[in-house]
Amino acid sequence: MCSFHLLSLMRHLSTHGSCSAAGSFLKASVVVMASNPRSANGNLRRKYRSRFKAMAAPCGICRGALGPIHYDEPSNSTHPLSFVIDEIRPISRWREFGYDSPEATARDWTNLQAAHYCCNQAKSNKILPALPKSAGMTFPSGQSMNIIDGDW
Helix, strand or coil, X not given: CCHHHHHHHHHHHHHHCCCHHHHHHHHHHHHHHHHXXXXXXXXXXXXXXXXXXXXXXXXXXXXXXXXXXXXXXXXXXXXXXXXXXEECCCHHHHHHXXXXXXXXXXXXXXXXXXXXXXXXXXXXXXXXXXXXXXXXXXXXXXXXXXXXCCCC
């Protein structure tokens, strides 16, 4: 349900004075929906995803050490080599990098890179040191990943 319809329903409930609990729930839902800076501008995010897919960009974290990104698989833990967009400078640390807001961090094209789902999960909100393109996968915490990529 889009936020416009939720807001219309909230106005209707507040006008008619019924179901105050439902109105409170809907207000909380709207806040949750708007709180993720990655989805604040969904159209732009979809364009960025399409651009990375068209470029067939390698994983910016492991530099392709785990193999190519599987762009056509759903992005979840059952498909560890699937495609996600990684924020090089994490959204959760936006103030450290001089951004005006978390949304600005998520919209900055120069802050984005294609990544495997598993690499992005292992990186979390860390900043990786600049690696030469020939370098393999390294993580600051010394984590190693055991990825078995079978036939999906």
